[in-house]
Amino acid sequence: MRVRDPxxxxxxxxxxxxxxxxxxxxxxxxxxxxAKAPSTTGKRRRRLWVTGGTAIAVVGLAAFAVFxxxxxxxxxxxxxxxxxxxxxxxxxxxxxxxxxVKACEQLWRNGTIGDAEPPTLTACVNDRGIVAVIPGDxxxxxxxxxxxxxxxxxxxxxxMMAFADELAATFSEKCIIEPDAxxxxxAVIDKYQLDGWTIVQQGxxxxxxxxxxxxxxxxxxxxxIASRRGAP
Amino acid sequence: MKRLLGGVILATSVIIATPGAHAARTSAERTARxxxxxxxxxxxxxxxxxxxxxxxxxDLTICYRTEAAMNAELAAARTAMAFTTLTACSTSxxxxxxxxxxxxxxxxxxxAxxxxxxNYGFDNLTSSYKVGGCDSDFxxxxxxxxxxxxxxxxxxxxxxxxxSGWNNVVSSVYVY
Numbered sequence: 001m002r003v004r005d006p007x008x009x010x011x012x013x014x015x016x017x018x019x020x021x022x023x024x025x026x027x028x029x030x031x032x033x034x035a036k037a038p039s040t041t042g043k044r045r046r047r048l049w050v051t052g053g054t055a056i057a058v059v060g061l062a063a064f065a066v067f068x069x070x071x072x073x074x075x076x077x078x079x080x081x082x083x084x085x086x087x088x089x090x091x092x093x094x095x096x097x098x099x100x101v102k103a104c105e106q107l108w109r110n111g112t113i114g115d116a117e118p119p120t121l122t123a124c125v126n127d128r129g130i131v132a133v134i135p136g137d138x139x140x141x142x143x144x145x146x147x148x149x150x151x152x153x154x155x156x157x158x159x160m161m162a163f164a165d166e167l168a169a170t171f172s173e174k175c176i177i178e179p180d181a182x183x184x185x186x187a188v189i190d191k192y193q194l195d196g197w198t199i200v201q202q203g204x205x206x207x208x209x210x211x212x213x214x215x216x217x218x219x220x221x222x223x224x225i226a227s228r229r230g231a232p
Numbered sequence: 233m234k235r236l237l238g239g240v241i242l243a244t245s246v247i248i249a250t251p252g253a254h255a256a257r258t259s260a261e262r263t264a265r266x267x268x269x270x271x272x273x274x275x276x277x278x279x280x281x282x283x284x285x286x287x288x289x290x291d292l293t294i295c296y297r298t299e300a301a302m303n304a305e306l307a308a309a310r311t312a313m314a315f316t317t318l319t320a321c322s323t324s325x326x327x328x329x330x331x332x333x334x335x336x337x338x339x340x341x342x343x344a345x346x347x348x349x350x351n352y353g354f355d356n357l358t359s360s361y362k363v364g365g366c367d368s369d370f371x372x373x374x375x376x377x378x379x380x381x382x383x384x385x386x387x388x389x390x391x392x393x394x395x396s397g398w399n400n401v402v403s404s405v406y407v408y
Contacts, residue, residue, distance in 0.1 A: 076345055079352060087353055090337040095319040095345075128351045165319070168344035175294075202376050207271045213406065215346035217375060224346050226376040229367055229408065232268045232294055 070147035072096075073129030073219040075157035076164050080104035082113050084136040086144045096131065096161065098153055104133035123149035129219060163192045164216040167223065175211035175232035178203075181225045185214050189223065202226040267293035319343055323364030325407055331359045331399075332392040343407045348374045350403070358402040362390040367408040374403050 078100050080092040092113065097103040100123045108118030124141035126132040131149050134140050141148045153161075167188045170176075176184050178201075185199050200222060209227035216223055267274045269283050274295060276286070283295035285302040296302040321341045327349075329335030338354045340347055343366060349355045358370070368385045372378030381402065383395045393399070 074351060077342060077347070077351060087336065091339070091352060092324065093338065093340040093342055093347065093352055095342050128353065130351050164345065172344060200375060200377075202371075204380055210268070213344075215344065215376070215406065217346050217348070220375075222375065224375045224377075226406070228406075229369070231271070 068142070068147055069150045070125040071150045071154060071157065072125050072131045075153060075160050075218060076216070077130045078103060079126070079130060079132045080107055080113065081132055081134040084134050084140050084144065091132075096153075100131050100133050100149070123151070125149050159192065160216070160218050163188065163194065164218070166191075167214050167216050171212055171214040171225075171228075177210060177232070178205050178212060178227075181212040181214070184212075185223045185225055194221075197221045197223060199223045199225060207231060267295045269295040270297075319345075321364055321366035321407055323366075325364050325366070325368050325405065326362040327354060327358045327402070327405075328360045328362075329354075329357045333360050333362065333390075335359070340405065340407060345406075346376055347405045347407070348403065349405065350374065355403050356400045359394060359399050360390075360392050361385075361394075363387060369406045369408075370398075370402045371404045371406075372398075372401050376404050376406055378403065 076096055078094050078096045080094065080103075081088050082090045082092075092104075092107055094103060094107070101121050104113075104121055105118045107113045108116075108121075119135045120137055121133050122136055122138055122140050124132050124134055124144070124146040125148075126144075126146050132146065134144065134146075136143070138148060167185065170184060170188055171181075182199055182201060189197050189199075198221065202224060204227040206227065208231055209229060210232050211228050211230065212225050213228035214223055214225045267276050267283070267286055269281060274281060274283065276293070276295075280286075280295065282297055284297060285299040286293055286295040287302055287305075294302075294305075296305065319342065321343050324339040324341035326333075327338045327340070329337070336354075336357070338349070338352050341364065349357070355374075361370075363385055365387055367387050369376070370381035370385060372381070381395070381398060383391055383398070394401070
């Protein structure tokens with residue numbers, strides 16, 4: 001994680017960028033206010049209201065910033081954007097890691113993305129529910145209509161990654177033929193005590209594809225089984 | 233991954249070198265009456281056909297014409313297993329929105345995972361592709377459903393356009 005200027009972070013918390021814009025009605029409103037005679041009565045009370053209102057606004061903004069963070073619906077996938085724009089001209093889908101910013105930084109450093117030092121990168125949750133690491137500061141997520149990533153994998157997400165690994169390994173270590181595939185997948189589901197998951201058998205078995213593969217789709221609570229390449 | 237790699241250690245195989253080895257064959261009858269031979273199943277209690285060596289595993293028996301062929305296959309399988317437990321392919325699968333490798337690009341190096349292209353905003357967009365260092369399968373529907381793309385998608389293959397009927401059709405992929 002990069003250490004950021006606190007004032008820059010505070011500036012990034014503004015959820016309503018249009019507040020800084022002016023409209024033709026603004027001048028008219030200002031003229032009306034100036035034309036009114038200043039009143040001294042109730043000045044203290046108004047100051048109290050202004051102070052209270054400001055405090056509430058600050059608390060509200062801070063709450064907005066906290067609540068505008070999100071976790072991914074699919075903790076298995078991570079995508080590295082090459083530019084801060086949507087739609088993305090080129091992206092890199094890589095396995096999820098504990099520090100997604102570091103994982104994408106590595107692609108910049110080894111020349112896979114660009115040919116210079118990595119810029120400031122920020123982890124967001126994109127509109128598809130996966131973590132997207134995007135060039136830009138903390139505001140870049142909001143600018144693209146995304147949430148900021150919550151910053152760490154939860155225990156449940158870690159468990160989900162372990163489950164997906166074990167499921168894939170179970171089916172790649174040996175040839176599991178079609179009649180045995182559902183039971184083998186169910187055994188892994190039971191081991192991880194996952195409730196409400198379903199298994200979909202996509203088939204496609206031929207003499208050249210007699211064994212099975214299996215993969216988890218966490219966002220759908222689904223395990224997919226299909227034939228895989230190679231005879232047993 | 234450490235736990236996963238630990239799980240890759242091969243179970244000891246029972247190898248029957250010749251059909252004439254009576255003791256070994258008796259063992260085979262106990263553990264695996266059916267065996268896979270080239271492109272079909274054998275009933276070992278009836279005939280070995282041209283097979284002379286079988287690799288008996290707890291879940292499956294595979295027979296070969298020669299012992300040398302069996303040894304070569306087992307060595308290749310061990311290498312493949314060590315490889316498939318890694319979660320990232322060394323060079324990624326590249327899907328292009330345009331034909332002849334043009335347009336927006338999606339690079340995928342995640343292995344052994346169901347990759348729904350809608351997660352990347354790339355559903356029904358693929359018009360050309362380059363496969364990286366790992367074999368890949370393309371499907372017309374999400375979650376490896378629909379039809380399997382029958383064009384060449386082995387490691388290192390590429391195509392400047394899709395087979396007839398497959399332009400802007402791929403919805404999910406699996407990288408081995």
